[in-house]
Amino acid sequence: MKNYIIILAAGKGNRLGAEMAKQFLPLNGKPILMHTIDKFINNLHHNFEIILVLNKDDIQIWKNFCELFNYDHSFRIVIGGKERFHSVKNALDTIEDPHCYIGIHDAVRPFVSKKVINAVFTEIREHDAVVPAVSMIPTIRRINEKGNMGMNRDEFKVIQTPQVFRSEVIKKAYETSYQSHFFDDATVAEYSGYTIKLIEGNEENIKITLPIDYITAKALKTKTPEYDIPN
Ligand SMILES: Nc1ccn([C@@H]2O[C@H](COP(=O)(O)OP(=O)(O)OP(=O)(O)O)[C@@H](O)[C@H]2O)c(=O)n1
Ligand SMILES: C[C@](O)(CO)[C@H](O)COP(=O)(O)O
Numbered sequence: 001m002k003n004y005i006i007i008l009a010a011g012k013g014n015r016l017g018a019e020m021a022k023q024f025l026p027l028n029g030k031p032i033l034m035h036t037i038d039k040f041i042n043n044l045h046h047n048f049e050i051i052l053v054l055n056k057d058d059i060q061i062w063k064n065f066c067e068l069f070n071y072d073h074s075f076r077i078v079i080g081g082k083e084r085f086h087s088v089k090n091a092l093d094t095i096e097d098p099h100c101y102i103g104i105h106d107a108v109r110p111f112v113s114k115k116v117i118n119a120v121f122t123e124i125r126e127h128d129a130v131v132p133a134v135s136m137i138p139t140i141r142r143i144n145e146k147g148n149m150g151m152n153r154d155e156f157k158v159i160q161t162p163q164v165f166r167s168e169v170i171k172k173a174y175e176t177s178y179q180s181h182f183f184d185d186a187t188v189a190e191y192s193g194y195t196i197k198l199i200e201g202n203e204e205n206i207k208i209t210l211p212i213d214y215i216t217a218k219a220l221k222t223k224t225p226e227y228d229i230p231n
Contacts, residue, residue, distance in 0.1 A: 002100045003048040003121055005040050005162065006091040009033050009062075009107035010055040010080020015209055022208055023107040024061060028221040031065050032208065035110035041073065043114040044121065051076045051094065053087045085178045088185060092174050095167065102170050104185045105162035106207055111220055112162065113202040120164040120199060128169045128194045131186045132201030133157035159184060160201040169194050 013022035023033040040050060052075040054062055059077065066072070078094055080087035088104055095102065101124045105112065116132050123130040136153040163185045165173075170185065173192040182188050186196045208217050 001047075002097060003044060003103060004051060004095055004097075004100055004167075005044070005048060005103045005105060006051045006053060006088065007033070007037060007040075007105055007107050008053050008080070008084060008087050008091075010053045010058070010087045011084065011108075012055070013108075016211055016214060018214075020061070021055065021058060022214070024058070024065065025214065027110065027217055030069055032110050032217070033062075033107045034065070034069065034071060036105070036107050036112075037073070037075075039110065039112055039114075040105070040117065043117045049076065051078055051091050053078045053080045053091050055080050083178055085174075085182050085188065088188075089174050092171055095171075097167065100167045101164055102167050103162040103164040104170075108208040109161055109205055110208075110217070111202070111204040111206060112160070113205065116160075116199075116202050116205065117162065120162055123197060123199055124164045124166065127197040129163070129165045129186060129189045130197045130199060131163045131184075132160040132205070133198045134160065134201045134203055134205075157198060158201075159186065160205050160207075161185075165189060 009023045011021060016022045018025055024031045027035055037050060054077060056079045076094060078091045081090050101121060103120065120130045120132060134157065136156040136158055140151045140153055141148045142151050165185065169189055173189040173194065176191065190196055204220055206213055206216060208214055
């Protein structure tokens with residue numbers, strides 16, 4: 001079956017607060033978004049298609065970067081929506097293939113490993129929804145109106161992307177309307193009654209969200225295991 005990979009790059013990056021959306025910031029000489037797309041191009045070898053979701057105001061910026069870096073891959077480009085949910089929905093609406101696997105990945109997670117990419121697209125053959133996750137490292141407390149309470153971190157997992165679904169599952173799940181507790185695609189699928197299979201993610205697969213994450217990303221760039229990123 002064919003694999004689709006939706007790369008979500010229509011956010012504004014408000015929490016990082018840079019002059020341009022964070023997916024276009026440089027990392028080892030080229031935009032973060034290109035590193036992320038290249039992870040899939042270099043690690044999925046047949047029968048896949050990348051769908052790139054961009055903010056309508058960023059399309060020209062992306063075209064300019066492609067020209068600057070002679071980046072001549074062609075993708076289906078979809079215009080993003082107000083929330084991440086709407087961006088995913090817009091991309092799903094363009095997939096007509098009734099039986100395929102659909103991976104959804106944040107553009108700002110350029111350090112996803114080859115092992116995780118292969119694992120999610122292998123495991124989906126046996127499940128409705130497959131999501132990478134890593135252990136919760138910090139010590140956590142739950143707060144409420146009465147005070148706070150220590151929690152057992154072993155009962156929690158930190159969720160990553162790519163999140164991969166059977167097409168019937170994710171298309172059906174996204175027929176619902178947006179709700180603020182839809183934190184990711186797994187919560188949307190779960191809301192429709194589907195069970196989520198967790199697999200081990202890779203620790204470096206951080207989401208670049210805050211300025212400190214960008215600093216971490218610049219440090220991590222030399223440690224990506226699969227290949228040396230060309231300058
Ligand atoms: N309407 C949106 C919002 C987010 N995203 C994408 O979803 C991923 C994860 O979202 P997040 O880190 O929250 O990105 P931003 O929305 O850009 O960040 P912020 O919330 O700080 O503005 C990012 O790759 C982002 O580009 C998207 O495609 N469409
Ligand atoms: C989908 C996600 O990356 C899973 O970790 C995350 O939930 C999306 O980003 P946000 O920071 O919650 O907006």
